[in-house]
Structures are given as structure tokens and as C-alpha cells.
Amino acid sequence: MREHPSRLRLLKGLYRQFGLYFYIFLAAILILVGVSKHPIISQVRIEVADFSVRVVNAIYKPLESLGYLSEYVSEYIGVHNENVRLKSENQKLLYWMRHSEQLSQENRLLKKQMNFISPDSPRYWSGYIVADNGGIFSRSVLVRLGSKDGIKRGFVALYNEGVLGRIEAVGSHTSQILLLTDYASRVPVLVGNKRFLAVVVGDNSSLLKLTALPEGAEVTIGDYVSTSGHSGVYPPGLAIGTVVRVDDEDDIWVKPFVSREDTPFVTIVDYGLDGLLDTHTCPECPVCKQASEEKIQSDGKQKRSDKK
Amino acid sequence: MSQSFLRLTCLFLQRHIPFLFSFFLLLLGMLPWRVLFLSHFAVPIVYASLFFWTVFSLNLLSPFTVFLLGLLADLLTITPLGYYTFLFLIFYWGILLDRQFLVGRSFLFLWGAFCAFVCPLIILQWLLASLLSLSWLSFWFFWGQGILLMAVYPFISACCAFLYRKYLED
Numbered sequence: 001m002r003e004h005p006s007r008l009r010l011l012k013g014l015y016r017q018f019g020l021y022f023y024i025f026l027a028a029i030l031i032l033v034g035v036s037k038h039p040i041i042s043q044v045r046i047e048v049a050d051f052s053v054r055v056v057n058a059i060y061k062p063l064e065s066l067g068y069l070s071e072y073v074s075e076y077i078g079v080h081n082e083n084v085r086l087k088s089e090n091q092k093l094l095y096w097m098r099h100s101e102q103l104s105q106e107n108r109l110l111k112k113q114m115n116f117i118s119p120d121s122p123r124y125w126s127g128y129i130v131a132d133n134g135g136i137f138s139r140s141v142l143v144r145l146g147s148k149d150g151i152k153r154g155f156v157a158l159y160n161e162g163v164l165g166r167i168e169a170v171g172s173h174t175s176q177i178l179l180l181t182d183y184a185s186r187v188p189v190l191v192g193n194k195r196f197l198a199v200v201v202g203d204n205s206s207l208l209k210l211t212a213l214p215e216g217a218e219v220t221i222g223d224y225v226s227t228s229g230h231s232g233v234y235p236p237g238l239a240i241g242t243v244v245r246v247d248d249e250d251d252i253w254v255k256p257f258v259s260r261e262d263t264p265f266v267t268i269v270d271y272g273l274d275g276l277l278d279t280h281t282c283p284e285c286p287v288c289k290q291a292s293e294e295k296i297q298s299d300g301k302q303k304r305s306d307k308k
Numbered sequence: 309m310s311q312s313f314l315r316l317t318c319l320f321l322q323r324h325i326p327f328l329f330s331f332f333l334l335l336l337g338m339l340p341w342r343v344l345f346l347s348h349f350a351v352p353i354v355y356a357s358l359f360f361w362t363v364f365s366l367n368l369l370s371p372f373t374v375f376l377l378g379l380l381a382d383l384l385t386i387t388p389l390g391y392y393t394f395l396f397l398i399f400y401w402g403i404l405l406d407r408q409f410l411v412g413r414s415f416l417f418l419w420g421a422f423c424a425f426v427c428p429l430i431i432l433q434w435l436l437a438s439l440l441s442l443s444w445l446s447f448w449f450f451w452g453q454g455i456l457l458m459a460v461y462p463f464i465s466a467c468c469a470f471l472y473r474k475y476l477e478d
Contacts, residue, residue: 020371020401027378027394034382034389035440041389048383056335131338135351136437136445138386176386183441 042169049142050171053130057144123270125149129263130174139179139204140165143266146173154233154274157266162239162257163187163227164266177266180208180240180256188230189240192223200225200240200254208241210252219243225254235271322475326361326369329471330354330377333464338384351381351392352457355399355429356464359422362403363410364472374400388440395436399429415465423458430454 015022034041075082110116127145134140145151147170157164157177165185168178178185185202191210196217200208213219223243229236245253321328337350354377361369378393385392402425403410410421434450 020397020404023371023375024394024397024401027375027390027397030379030382030390030393031388031440032390034391045383045386048380052335052338052384056338059332059335059339132350133338133385135385135387136449137388137391137441140386 046169046171046174046176049131049133049176050146050174053142053144053174056131122272123150125151125268126265127268128265129177132260133176134179134182134260136204137183139182139202139260140168141177141179141260142174143177143268144174145268146171146175148172150270151175151268152270156234156238156269156271158238158269159258159263159266162241163234164258164260164263166233167268175268179260180258181206181260186231187234187240188228189225190228190236191217191219191225191243194218197228197230206255206259207244208254208256210243210254211250213249213252219246219252221246232273235273323368325471325475326357326365327373327377329468330357330361331380333357334377334381334384351385351387352453353460353464354381354396355426355457356422356461357468358396358400359403359418359425359461360465360468360472362400363407363418364468365476366404366407368476369400371397371400391436391440395429395433398432399425402429415462418465419458419461422461426454426457 125145127143127149129141130144131142133142143157151167151170153167153170155167157166163180165177165179165182167175169176179202180187180200181202181204183202183204185200187200189198189200189210190196191198191213194217196213196219198210198214198217199212201211203209210219210225221243225240225242227234227236227238227240239257241254241256243252244255245251247253333353334351337353358369358374358377374396375393378396379389381387381392381396382389406421410418413421430450430453433453434445434447437450438445
């Protein structure tokens with residue numbers, strides 16, 4: 001009985017003396033665990049983000065109102081010039097509207113003649129970007145849409161019809177969008193009028209690197225880059241960006257149409273594609289095994305209900 | 309009963325001011341500012357808060373609190389697990405070693421000391437980040453981060469000092 005308090009005191013003394021070293025050691029262990037990139041870590045991340053986004057939201061609301069106020073004042077000052085610009089733009093748009101109506105009518109007629117069956121129309125969600133959680137190692141943002149809204153991993157994030165990225169992790173109220181510019185992002189694309197097949201790779205900067213071009217492919221500044229649809233993640237024809245720098249054959253850079261800084265909100269689109277590889281890569285681990293089995297079951301249910 | 313509960317809550321909040329303020333800074337950095345690269349500077353601002361509280365209120369900032377802050381920073385930003393946890397703890401350890409020379413000094417002296425602590429930290433951060441990404445990352449980016457951190461120290465320090473005087477000085 002007497003030993004108990006003294007042991008406790010000894011433990012407390014040890015903790016006081018070596019506690020900091022213990023935590024430094026623990027942090028080093030955490031780094032080793034983090035290097036393994038276990039899927040559970042990303043799930044924990046999104047759950048923590050899910051919670052913290054609510055707090056972030058509460059902080060952001062008043063700041064957002066201030067931002068709107070300053071935007072309103074600056075818009076009010078430049079209203080005359082804006083009006084002149086809009087009038088000339090309106091003329092152009094009216095011309096294109098008539099042209100597009102003609103084309104869509106022609107398209108409908110041709111489809112009817114060819115007996116063309118359209119693919120399923122994609123599903124859309126719109127949500128605000130609530131947090132920017134990228135850093136040195138990644139480029140990603142959090143959007144206020146989660147599994148409760150029907151969001152799943154692999155859905156495409158668009159802004160003004162240009163690709164921003166794809167959904168990487170899903171929490172109940174929040175999802176993480178991996179931006180095109182992220183180090184881990186690889187998208188098969190078509191380049192220029194000759195439609196050379198290539199891959200755009202993110203490198204955590206604001207530009208994308210164009211790689212895997214076929215030999216002898218001629219790429220010039222201003223070439224349009226769009227998705228090729230080969231990965232099974234992005235459908236073909238989505239706007240990626242334009243070539244802005246051609247230093248040599250292996251050093252070609254693309255500026256994305258959509259940059260993180262211009263996007264207050266995004267449109268999440270489900271094109272019904274399932275080309276994204278599963279994150280559950282360790283079949284031996286019981287947690288991953290269970291998650292994988294649950295996914296197979298839910299996919300089966302989904303397919304059965306789709307058939308019905 | 310409710311009064312004592314309120315008092316306990318107040319006491320709890322008071323005792324966790326260093327942690328709560330640092331966490332608040334972390335969340336503030338996560339806001340979608342729509343300013344290029346600002347998100348990259350979000351987490352390092354916490355160093356300024358850690359420095360102030362370690363010097364002025366060490367009893368409220370235990371190694372566990374620093375560990376927890378680092379872990380939250382790792383989880384909230386997409387950095388490898390343990391990266392900020394390790395850096396925060398090393399920074400905390402460094403300040404602890406020289407704390408006796410820092411207590412009771414003027415603001416300018418502390419600012420200078422903070423800058424002196426940040427320089428080796430930036431090198432360590434660059435080395436660790438390069439090691440984890442298996443490539444030499446641009447040192448200038450980290451250096452830029454360090455300069456920004458030194459520049460914002462007076463502001464963060466003023467906020468911390470305000471909280472310290474209002475709630476903790478007694």
C-alpha cells in the first residue's frame with residue numbers, strides 16, 4: 001500500500017523529466033507510420049477535417065461578409081466601365097447563342113438519323129469551398145458536400161466547365177478535392193488540333209507538366225489541352241488548360257483554366273465512371289478487408305437497384 | 309451547481325488558452341483565402357504562438373499539448389503524419405533549453421530570439437520535407453515561409469500578450 005504513491009511519484013518524475021523526449025520519439029514513430037500511407041490515415045484526416053470545417057465555417061462567415069462588402073464597393077466604383085464591356089460582350093453572346101441553337105438543332109437531327117443512344121446524363125452537386133488544406137506536400141481543398149449528399153470518391157470537380165480536380169476522400173459532410181496541380185495527380189489528355197495523347201502531371205506549383213507525348217509530336221504555345229477519357233476517371237473533352245511554356249521536348253507546361261484562387265465554389269459531377277483505383281491496398285489488414293467487403297456489397301446493391 | 313459548472317468551464321478554458329489560441333491560428337490558416345500560396349504559410353504561424361506561450365506560460369503548454377497541436381496540424385493539412393508534430397516538439401525543446409535567457413526580456417530581444425530560433429528550424433523543415441518527398445525541394449520557398457513568420461511575430465505576439473494580460477497574469 002505504501003509503495004503505490006511513491007511509484008506514482010516516480011512515474012510522474014520520470015514523465016516530467018523524459019516526457020518531452022518520449023513525445024519526440026513518438027513523433028518520429030508517427031513519421032514512419034505516415035510514410036506507409038495507410039488508407040486509415042486518410043479516413044482519420046477527413047473525419048477530423050469534417051469536424052474542424054464546422055469551426056472554420058463559424059470563423060469564416062463574418063470574414064466572408066466583409067469580403068462581400070469590399071467586393072460590392074469596388075464593383076460599384078467600376079460599374080460604368082463594366083456596363084460598356086458587358087454591352088459589347090452581350091452582342092457577341094447573342095450571335096453565339098443563335099449559332100449554338102442552330103448547331104444543337106442540327107445535332108438532334110443527326111442523332112435521330114443515326115439512331116444514337118445518349119449515355120446516362122451525369123448527376124451534379126454544387127458546394128462552397130470551405131477550407132484550403134493543401135501545403136508543401138499537396139494541393140487540395142475541402143468542399144462542403146459529403147457522403148450524406150451522395151458524394152463518392154472519384155467524382156469530378158468542375159468550375160466553369162474547366163476541371164479543378166477530383167474527389168479523393170469523403171467525410172459525412174465534407175469532401176477533399178485533390179487538385180490537378182497536386183503532386184499525385186496524373187490525367188491523360190489530348191493536346192492541340194492534332195490531338196496528341198499525353199499525360200498532365202501536377203507538381204504542386206500553379207502549372208501542370210505535359211509528359212508522355214508521342215515521339216515527334218509538335219506542341220506550340222496556346223495549344224488547347226482537354227481530357228482524353230482514357231483513365232476512366234475523367235470523361236473525354238473536359239477543358240484542362242492551354243500550353244504556356246515549351247522549353248524543350250521534355251519541358252512543356254500547361255496553365256490550367258481553373259485555378260484554386262478563382263474558385264469560391266465548385267460543381268461536383270458524377271459521370272458514372274469507376275476507373276479510379278481503390279485505396280484499400282492492404283488485403284491482409286482486417287480494417288481494410290472489412291471496408292473492401294462493405295464496398296463490394298454496397299456496389300452490388302447499387303448495381304441491383306440500377307438494374308431494377 | 310450551475311455556477312460552479314460555469315466556473316469550472318471558465319477555469320478549463322483559461323488553462324487551455326495557449327492550446328486554444330494556437331488551434332485557432334491553425335484553423336484561421338485553413339480558411340479559403342483565395343490568395344496564391346497563402347495556405348502554405350498557414351501552419352508555420354503557429355510557431356509564433358508556441359514561442360510566446362513557452363516563454364511566458366510554460367505551465368500551460370505541456371509537451372503533450374504541443375504533440376496534440378502538431379498532430380492536428382498534420383491531420384488538417386495534407387502533410388505526412390508526424391511532420392509538424394516532430395517540428396513543433398523540436399522547436400518547443402529548443403526554446404525550453406534557452407528559456408531562462410528569454411524570460412523577462414524586452415519585446416525586441418524576444419523578436420530577435422524568435423528570428424534566431426526560426427532560422428535553424430527552417431533548415432530542419434526543409435531537410436525533413438525533402439527527405440519525406442524523396443527529392444530536394446526548393447529551399448527558397450521555405451526561406452520565404454521563415455521571413456513571413458518573422459514578420460508576423462509582432463502581431464501574433466501582441467494577440468498572445470493581450471490574452472495573457474487579460475486572463476492569465478494573475
